[in-house]
Amino acid sequence: MSGLSNFYRSAVGKKALMAVSGIVLFGFVLVHMLGNLKLYQGPEKLNAYAEWLREVGSPVLPHSGLLWIARFVLLAAVGIHILAATQLTLRNWQARPQKYKQREVLEATYASRTMRWGGVIIGLYVIYHLAHLTWGRPWVHSDFIPGDVYHNVVSGFQIWWVSGIYIVAQVALGFHLYHGLWSMFQSLGWWNSSNPQDWRRRFAQVFAWIITLGNLSFPLAVLTGLVK
Amino acid sequence: MRLTLHVWRQKNHDAQGRFVTYSMADASPAMSFLELLDVLNEQLTERGEEPIAFEHDCREGICGSCGVMINGRAHGPEKGTATCQLHMRKFKDGEVIRVEPWRSKAFPVIKDLVVDRAPFDKIVQAGGFISVNAGGAPEANLIPIPKPTAEKAMDAAECIGCGACVAQCPNGAAQLFTAAKVSHLALLPQGQPERTRRVQKMVDEMESYFGSCTNFQECEAVCPKGISIEFIARMNRDYLRGSI
Numbered sequence: 001m002s003g004l005s006n007f008y009r010s011a012v013g014k015k016a017l018m019a020v021s022g023i024v025l026f027g028f029v030l031v032h033m034l035g036n037l038k039l040y041q042g043p044e045k046l047n048a049y050a051e052w053l054r055e056v057g058s059p060v061l062p063h064s065g066l067l068w069i070a071r072f073v074l075l076a077a078v079g080i081h082i083l084a085a086t087q088l089t090l091r092n093w094q095a096r097p098q099k100y101k102q103r104e105v106l107e108a109t110y111a112s113r114t115m116r117w118g119g120v121i122i123g124l125y126v127i128y129h130l131a132h133l134t135w136g137r138p139w140v141h142s143d144f145i146p147g148d149v150y151h152n153v154v155s156g157f158q159i160w161w162v163s164g165i166y167i168v169a170q171v172a173l174g175f176h177l178y179h180g181l182w183s184m185f186q187s188l189g190w191w192n193s194s195n196p197q198d199w200r201r202r203f204a205q206v207f208a209w210i211i212t213l214g215n216l217s218f219p220l221a222v223l224t225g226l227v228k
Numbered sequence: 229m230r231l232t233l234h235v236w237r238q239k240n241h242d243a244q245g246r247f248v249t250y251s252m253a254d255a256s257p258a259m260s261f262l263e264l265l266d267v268l269n270e271q272l273t274e275r276g277e278e279p280i281a282f283e284h285d286c287r288e289g290i291c292g293s294c295g296v297m298i299n300g301r302a303h304g305p306e307k308g309t310a311t312c313q314l315h316m317r318k319f320k321d322g323e324v325i326r327v328e329p330w331r332s333k334a335f336p337v338i339k340d341l342v343v344d345r346a347p348f349d350k351i352v353q354a355g356g357f358i359s360v361n362a363g364g365a366p367e368a369n370l371i372p373i374p375k376p377t378a379e380k381a382m383d384a385a386e387c388i389g390c391g392a393c394v395a396q397c398p399n400g401a402a403q404l405f406t407a408a409k410v411s412h413l414a415l416l417p418q419g420q421p422e423r424t425r426r427v428q429k430m431v432d433e434m435e436s437y438f439g440s441c442t443n444f445q446e447c448e449a450v451c452p453k454g455i456s457i458e459f460i461a462r463m464n465r466d467y468l469r470g471s472i
Contacts, residue, residue, distance in 0.1 A: 011441075095439030112444050
């Protein structure tokens with residue numbers, strides 16, 4: 001009997017992997033938001049930061065080496081997260097073949113009830129976001145200049161509906177993070193018995209708000225003309 | 229009290245069920261919900277109709293037999309209460325009440341409001357016990373157990389296996405039940421030798437029948453014994469510790 005395949009076969013194991021991959025992705029969105037704050041320091045700082053992301057790790061690693069390692073880890077985390085979520089969702093949908101005529105929602109938060117479709121929205125948004133500001137595909141960004149991150153962000157966000165997509169996606173991410181961060185403790189069995197409920201909820205709330213407000217500020221700053 | 233009841237009627241497991249509407253003109257606020265069904269059944273019997281099948285035993289909220297969905301809530305509107313301890317004074321005069329059996333793939337309807345909860349027994353059979361050699365009963369105070377630990381174990385042991393957690397869970401998960409059964413043994417010294425094997429066997433058994441937890445917390449809200457989802461975290465921790 002292989003321990004690892006048994007572990008993955010179980011829903012408890014899948015949830016643990018979702019928690020671990022979720023921590024990786026949470027760390028990424030937090031650092032990504034903090035790094036993007038350089039938008040407020042002007043084009044030189046932001047573009048230098050983007051270039052630094054490629055250079056960091058050299059000469060030990062080749063140019064963009066660390067960046068690719070990070071991308072690989074993120075891709076793996078996304079893959080695990082989506083695969084486990086899909087398998088669990090399909091299994092859970094089968095658990096009640098005959099639905100209730102009437103079932104009230106008692107404690108389940110809006111965030112918890114939108115995890116699945118919220119996750120799908122975030123997944124689609126990530127593809128759009130990559131095409132928009134990383135690959136700079138002409139059909140999503142007509143004025144993309146490779147290497148000039150500041151210009152690409154500002155000219156992109158000046159189109160109101162592009163900003164709209166980002167704003168909707170960040171709100172979806174905020175809800176997803178809130179329930180996800182809180183659930184992570186539960187799935188990994190981290191329980192502070194002295195004050196069980198509060199600090200986990202607080203942690204999830206604080207970081208969901210920090211990341212959401214930080215990310216929302218970028219399109220809003222461009223739309224209001226604060227960043228030009 | 230005047231009440232209108234929409235009750236799920238289903239002849240047997242294979243039959244197609246449907247809601248049947250009954251009007252009651254003479255319900256008393258002092259009746260329990262099961263007594264309301266008793267009175268309705270008397271009337272049905274007098275009219276020559278088949279009485280509504282529902283499960284019940286102790287009628288004092290400790291056996292876990294009774295339990296139906298009342299207006300979309302397992303065990304009805306009162307928190308921390310089994311259906312038998314729910315009284316009609318919690319309803320308004322003229323209220324329309326919908327009564328449905330637990331719905332879960334693992335809990336097939338046997339008749340009307342009665343479902344087969346055998347998978348709960350299977351989960352307990354898989355590991356919800358302590359293996360000891362038969363013999364004289366050991367002295368109860370030989371193994372000292374700190375009071376808070378004993379209390380915590382009792383909190384988990386309060387589970388009466390009614391199935392409300394599964395019934396309310398949007399995923400049809402049995403995590404709260406299984407976690408309670410795992411934890412009340414895992415907390416005590418007597419449960420330690422089989423702690424890892426127990427949680428793995430019980431979780432595996434659970435997962436062969438039920439959906440899985442996504443932390444909606446709906447189970448906790450309807451549990452007549454107020455069992456905390458803290459125990460689910462404990463079960464997860466024990467399971468992960470045993471797997472890694």
